[in-house]
Amino acid sequence: MSLLNVRNLSKRFGGNAAVDDISFDLKAGELLALIGPNGAGKSTTFNMVGGQLPASAGSILFDGRELLGVPSHRIAHMGVGRTFQIAATFASLTVLENVQMALLSHHRKIFSFWRAAAHRFRDEALDLLRQVNMQDQASRPCSELAYGDVKRVELAMSLAGRPRLLLMDEPTAGMAPAERNGLVALVKDLVIQKNMAVLFTEHSMDVVFAYADRIIVLARGRLIAQGSAEEVRAHPQVQAVYFGTGKTFEAAISEGSRP
Numbered sequence: 594m595s596l597l598n599v600r601n602l603s604k605r606f607g608g609n610a611a612v613d614d615i616s617f618d619l620k621a622g623e624l625l626a627l628i629g630p631n632g633a634g635k636s637t638t639f640n641m642v643g644g645q646l647p648a649s650a651g652s653i654l655f656d657g658r659e660l661l662g663v664p665s666h667r668i669a670h671m672g673v674g675r676t677f678q679i680a681a682t683f684a685s686l687t688v689l690e691n692v693q694m695a696l697l698s699h700h701r702k703i704f705s706f707w708r709a710a711a712h713r714f715r716d717e718a719l720d721l722l723r724q725v726n727m728q729d730q731a732s733r734p735c736s737e738l739a740y741g742d743v744k745r746v747e748l749a750m751s752l753a754g755r756p757r758l759l760l761m762d763e764p765t766a767g768m769a770p771a772e773r774n775g776l777v778a779l780v781k782d783l784v785i786q787k788n789m790a791v792l793f794t795e796h797s798m799d800v801v802f803a804y805a806d807r808i809i810v811l812a813r814g815r816l817i818a819q820g821s822a823e824e825v826r827a828h829p830q831v832q833a834v835y836f837g838t839g840k841t842f843e844a845a846i847s848e849g850s851r852p
């Protein structure tokens with residue numbers, strides 16, 4: 594049975610249908626990529642699932658419970674985690690402190706007194722850092738880290754909320770190709786180990802085709818294709834919309850270009 598059921602979801606901004614009657618499912622243990630050209634409606638879809646944006650119509654069921662109309666903080670506590678395009682860590686805090694902070698937040702402790710409670714959740718934070726291969730850098734301030742490592746810390750922070758569904762908006766934005774592959778390979782391992790569902794948007798097609806279990810393609814707010822990498826790659830409408838210039842996916846991959 595699916596963990597997430599999106600049905601006939603739409604969002605209009607004035608006369609513009611940013612998301613237009615889309616439906617898709619996501620199972621536990623599945624890594625689902627949401628792709629499409631700029632302005633296709635990916636972020637708008639994410640923001641509706643995460644509760645940051647109200648929908649104009651449709652339904653989003655998470656484990657059978659309707660998410661539409663539920664505030665984002667409550668959606669987070671229901672088990673839907675989120676990472677953003679720009680990693681949100683506290684630069685002046687150490688790696689470990691950032692993850693402890695996320696744990697304090699998850700357990701609804703008060704931020705302002707957190708230093709006094711810094712010993713709390715230390716073991717749990719170290720365990721989360723181990724899961725993203727950052728335990729060796731636990732005592733370094735986040736400001737000193739390479740960007741790819743900051744993204745790993747952010748991933749550990751999002752795991753602090755024990756999400757059953759993790760939404761990752763362009764997790765590899767701003768990363769070098771080798772770092773990109775490392776991060777998404779790690780996410781794929783976590784999906785399998787934790788039987789967690791992940792929905793991610795991504796501009797890097799090589800990463801999508803290498804790691805996603807399934808891909809859905811949006812164009813101008815409409816869902817035009819969904820399926821395996823092979824199915825999506827071969828889909829005529831996807832090729833036409835994505836590479837209207839006559840480019841093929843293979844060419845785009847070898848150039849490492851953004852659509």
Ligand SMILES: Nc1ncnc2c1ncn2[C@@H]1O[C@H](COP(=O)(O)OP(=O)(O)OP(=O)(O)O)[C@@H](O)[C@H]1O
Pocket residue numbers: 606609610611612629630631632633634635636637638
């Ligand atoms: N707050 C808003 N007000 C008005 N129009 C918006 C708003 N947010 C998004 N849009 C429009 O909705 C459409 C979909 O935008 P969205 O940001 O969801 O696309 P996207 O696929 O995430 O694009 P990108 O890959 O560039 O991030 C676009 O036409 C955009 O201009």
